[in-house]
Amino acid sequence: MDKVLITGGAGFIGGHLADFFLADGCKVSILDNFSSSSRDSVRKEVKIIEWDIRNTVKPGFFEGADAVFHFAADPDVRRNAENAKSCFENNVAGTLNVLEACGKAGVKGFVFASTTSVYGNAGENxxxxxxxPAPISNYASSKLAGEEYCASFSKKYGIKTSVVRMANIIGERSTHGVIFDFYRKLKSNPKRMEILGDGRQTKSYLHISDCISAIFLVFKKQNKEFERFNVGSGKSTSVDELAHLVAKEMWANPEFLHTGGEAGWAGDVARTSIDVGKLERLGWKQKVSLNDGVQKYVSWLKENA
Ligand SMILES: NC(=O)c1ccc[n+]([C@@H]2O[C@H](COP(=O)([O-])OP(=O)(O)OC[C@H]3O[C@@H](n4cnc5c(N)ncnc54)[C@H](O)[C@@H]3O)[C@@H](O)[C@H]2O)c1
Structure with a gap:
């Protein structure tokens, strides 16, 4: 593979993906509107297309790309709960615009960033x-809609499409999510920390390096016209346990206060556990434990946030 284009390539996961492909010797372009990221974070070898996918996307952007990784989205569950229309425009209409352009440009490979939150309260653990799927948030619904458009476009244009349903991805350069939130709270007050919900919510967390290896493996190995893969750790961890891990890394011993309730916020899925057997059967293995992942991430936050 020579040339890849990553939408949302200035963001957390897209940025790591860009680094991975550069290291692999590919020419990398990113398409981003920098709404939650900055140009300064993009390496100079990367070609930048500054564009907002809520507007019609030009097929010319994708010409010559062997594969497109569509990672641009508004990933904030709480913000999207407040503004369903904006969620739709970024995550559904935006995906449609990207797919239309890819189809017209003759792109042959496509990877779509989805989420395990599409399972919502499916009740199967x-x-x-x-x-x-049984989504309970606008965000999860928008991603599921995006997946379905990927399915129909893969058929119409013969684009080999993989959907990666990612769990909570943690690690260096992430500036959102629960660990980032805990870090900021403990930095401002190491004596007390508020935990949203009852702390017993359980989720799957995966370090960014394992996430990138999974995305690449899925892209390389899956040969069907359209397939979905869970990407995460097979283990679930409680929010309380995670809070203790973060506090330990920050040498803090706070009093933990819970806001109460099964879920932390509207649209929060209280119990998530995912089966990653399909990914493992491709040959993927998690390499970074949760403890090591938290340690790496918190060290990075100490230096950079
Ligand atoms: N981080 C996670 O734990 C996680 C888990 C599951 C799925 N995902 C999905 O993975 C993808 C990447 O997530 P992330 O954590 O890197 O998010 P991020 O916010 O760091 O990156 C998203 C990027 O998309 C860009 N963007 C947003 N709206 C855009 C628009 N309208 N036009 C062009 N660019 C736009 C932003 O500027 C940013 O650079 C998203 O699709 C997200 O929904 C993330």
């Missing part, structure tokens, strides 16, 4: 790719 662990949830496999066969589990019927």
């Amino acid at each position: 662990p949830a496999s790719e066969e589990t019927a």
